[in-house]
Amino acid sequence: MFGKLSWSAIPFNQPIPLITSIVVMLILAGVLGLITAKKWWPYLWHEWITSVDHKRIGIMYCILGVVMLIRGFADAIMMRTQQAVAVGGAQGYLEPEHYNQIFSAHGTIMIFFGAMPLVIGFMNFLTPLQLGVRDVAFPTLNSVSFWLTASGALLVNISLFIGEFARTGWLPYPPLSEATYSPGVGVDYYLWAVQISGIGTLMTGINFVTTVLKMRCPGMSLLRMPMFCWTTLSSSLLIVAVFPILTATLAMLSLDRVFGWHYFTNDAGGNPMMFMNLIWAWGHPEVYILVLPSFGIFSEIFSTFSGKPLFGYRSMVAATLFICVVSMMVWLHHFFTMGAGPAVNTFFGIASSVIAVGTGVKIYNWIFTMYGGRVRFTVPMLWSLGFIFTFIIGGLTGVLLAVPPADFLVHNSMFLVAHFHNVIVGGVVFAVFAGLDFWFPKAFGFRLHEGWGKASFWFAFFGFWITFTPLYILGLEGMTRRLQHVNIDEWRGMLDLSVVGIVVLILGVIAQVIMLVVSIRDREKLRDISGDPWDGRSLEWATPSPPPFFNFAVMPNVEGEEAYWGIKLRAVETQQLAPEPQYEAIEMPLHSPVGFYTAVFASVTGFALIWQIWWLAGLGLVGAFAGFVVFAWRDVHEFHVPVEKLAEAERKRRAAREALLERIAREGAVA
C-alpha cells in the first residue's frame, strides 16, 4: 500500500535530524498560524501564490533562495566543526552516515535550491524591466517554473524528517549511487527533487531565451541591451542546451535503481564513466549558468557607481558569448584522472585555461569602468570590489587545476573544495548580496541600511578568506575532501582556523539579518520616492519603486545605449520631462493557480516515486493531466487595464520625476 514507506523511516533514534525537523515544523506552524490569525491568506493567494507577475515571481525565487542558503549554511557549520573536533583519536559528534548526508545535502541545496533560485530570481525581476516590456514571454509558464523549483526544495527538506538524504555527494556518482550500494531512499530523494526542479529550470531557460530575443521595447536592438540582459540570454541558452542532459542522466540512474537496468552499473555492460561524462556535460555549463548573470549584476553595479558607461561594452558581450560556448567544451577536466590519455586531457586542459581569457577581458573591463570615474563606495560596490579580488584568486587556482599533471596531485582534495568555493562564493554569492542591496529599493520602495550592509560585507569577506585559505593549504598537504574523521594531528591548527572563519561568517549572516530588521523599522526614513535612488542608467530605474504591475504605462522608445541615462540627460539639459504620452489601454495576463497546482501534483508524484507508492504516483500524474486540460479550457487569459488607471500611475511617476529634476538642478549634479 505505502511502498517502502513505514514508521521506521522517521529518525526517532537520531537526535540531530529529529530535533531539527521538529524545530522547523514548529517555525512553519508558527508562520502558518500567524498568516491565518492575521487573515493574510486571501492576500497571499491572490497577490503572490497565483501571481504571474515576473517581479513577484522573482521576489519569491529570491526568498526561497535565501532561506535555502541559510539551510545550506547550517550544513556547512556542522561540517567545519565536525572536522575540527574529529582529529586524531576523537570521533566528533556526527556519525559517518549522517556526515555523508550533510555534505551531500549541503552541495545539492546550495547549488540547486540556493544559488539557482537567487540567480533566476534576478533574471525574473530585472530582465523585462530592463528590456522595457511588461512581462516575460510566457507568464503562466514562469509561475509553473517557480513552483516546480519550490516543489523540489520541499522534497529535499522532507528527507530530513521522513527517510534519509543521499550519502553520495552533490552529484550521485555510480556505482555508489546504484541500488546495490545505496539501497535506501536517499538517492531517490536527490533524483526526484533535482529532476522536478530541473524541469522548472528548463522552462525558465526557454522562457527567457524567447523573452530576450523576441520581446524588447521599440528601439531596444540587441546591442543596446544592458549587460545583464546579455548574461540572462547566455545563461538561458546554456540552460536550454544542458538541462535536458541532466534530465536524461537522472532518468537513466532512476531506471537503473528502480527497475534494475544497466546504464551505469559495474556489471552486465553498465558504464559508470558514462555517468561522469553526461553529468559533467551538464555540470560544468551549470557553473556558468550561475556565474554569467552574476557577471551581469556586477557590470550594472560597476557602471552605475562609477558614473560611467560600462567600459568595452561590445567586448563584454563577445566575452560573455565566448564563455557561453566554450563552457560546453571543458567538462572532462572534472575527471582528468579517468585516464583518457594525454591527447584528450591536453585538449580539455587548454579549453579550460582558455575560458580564463574571456573572464580576464571582463575583469579588465570592470577595472577600466572604474578608472577615471567618480566611484561611490556603497554597499553593492563593496561587494563588487570584494568579488574582483576574490574571483581573481579563485580563477587563478582554477587555471592551476586545469593543468592535468597539477590536477592529478590535488584531484578531489581540499584544494579543489577551496577553489570552487572561491569562485562560487566570490562570484555568485557576492553578486547576489550586491544585487539584493542594489535592487532592494526597486522591489520594495526603500533602501537597506548602509552601516549594517557594510558590516555584513566585511564580515563575509574576511570570514570567507579565514575559512578557505586554510583549506587551500590543507589540500596542498594532501587532505582529501569529504572526510568525516581526520587522522593527522598536524592539520588540527588549520582546521581550527577554518572554524574561526565560519564564526566570522556567522557574524556576517547576523549582520544581514539586523540590516533587514533595521531597514524595515526605518523604512520611512529610507524611502525611495524618486524611483532612481542610485542614479541608475538602465530602464528599471525609469519606473517608480516598486513598479506598478504593468511596469510601463507606455512602452519606452529607446534611442541609444543606456536607455534611461539618455532620457535623464535630455531631461536635465532641457529642464523638463518629455511631453506626456498618449495612453492606450493594455491587456495583462490574468493570475493563475496553475503553477501552484502543478507543484502540488509534482510533489505528490515525486514523493510517491521516491517511496515507490505506485498508485499514488499514477494519481498524481492523472491529476496533473486533468490540471492541464482545465488550464487549456480557460477562456479568458488577460484582463483589461483602462487608460485612466495607466494615466493616473504615469502622472504620479512624472510628479516624482519632476521633483528629482528639481533636486538635480538645485544640487548641481546628477548624482
Added chain:
Amino acid sequence: MTDTSLPAARETIRRVREDPYRLGHRPHGPREPIEGTGQGVTGPASKRVIVGYGFWIFLLSDIVMFSCFFAAFAVQRGATAGGPGIRDLVEMPRVALETAALLLSSYTCGLSFAATNARNLLWTQVFLLVTGLLGLAFVGMELQEFISLASRGITPQRSGFVTSFFGLVGLHGLHVTIAGLWLLTMMAQVQVKGFRPEIVHRLICFNLFWHALDIVWIGIFTIVYLMGAIA
C-alpha cells in the same frame, strides 16, 4: 502587392497565419523593419511569433535529451555481457511497418494543418483523427515488439546494450504516447472552441512536435535498426 488585392481565400489564409514575416508575399530587395517580428526596432513580436519561437526552443532542448540516449546507445552498443546483440533484436518487417505508419502520420498531420489554415473544421478533425490512429498503430506495434522481445528473455535487466536499446526506443514511444494525449485534447478544443487564435497557436505547436518526433524516429530507424540489420 497589398493585402486588399489578395483573393479572398488567400486573404483568409494570411489572416489565420498571422505571420508578420508574410513569407512569399513581400517584395524582394531592401526592406523596412517588420512590425511584430520582435527584431529590436519595432518592439515585441506578435503572440504567434512568440509562441512558435518558444516552442522551437523547447524542441531543441528535447532533441538534446534524445541525443543523450543516442549517445548512451552508441557507447553501450557492444556491451552485451554475453547476451543478445543488435542483430538478435531487429525485426525488419515490423519496423518497416512502424516507420511507414509514423511517416504517413506526419503527412496527414500536415494535411490537418492545411485544413486549419483554410479554417475547415471537418477536415482538420478528420486528418487529426487519422494522425492519431496512425500514431496509435505505431505505438501498438512498438509495444508488440517489446513484448515479443521480453518473451524471449531480452529485457533491459539483461545487459547494458539491451538497456540502452529499450531506453532510446522507449523514450521515443513515450513521446508519441504523450503527443497522442495532447492530440486528443487538441481535437476536443478545436471542436468546442473553434479556431480561436490561441487554439491555432497550440495546433502550430502540436504540428511542430509531431514532425519533430518523426525526425527523431528517422534517426532511430537509421542508427538502431538499419545499422543493426547490417551489423
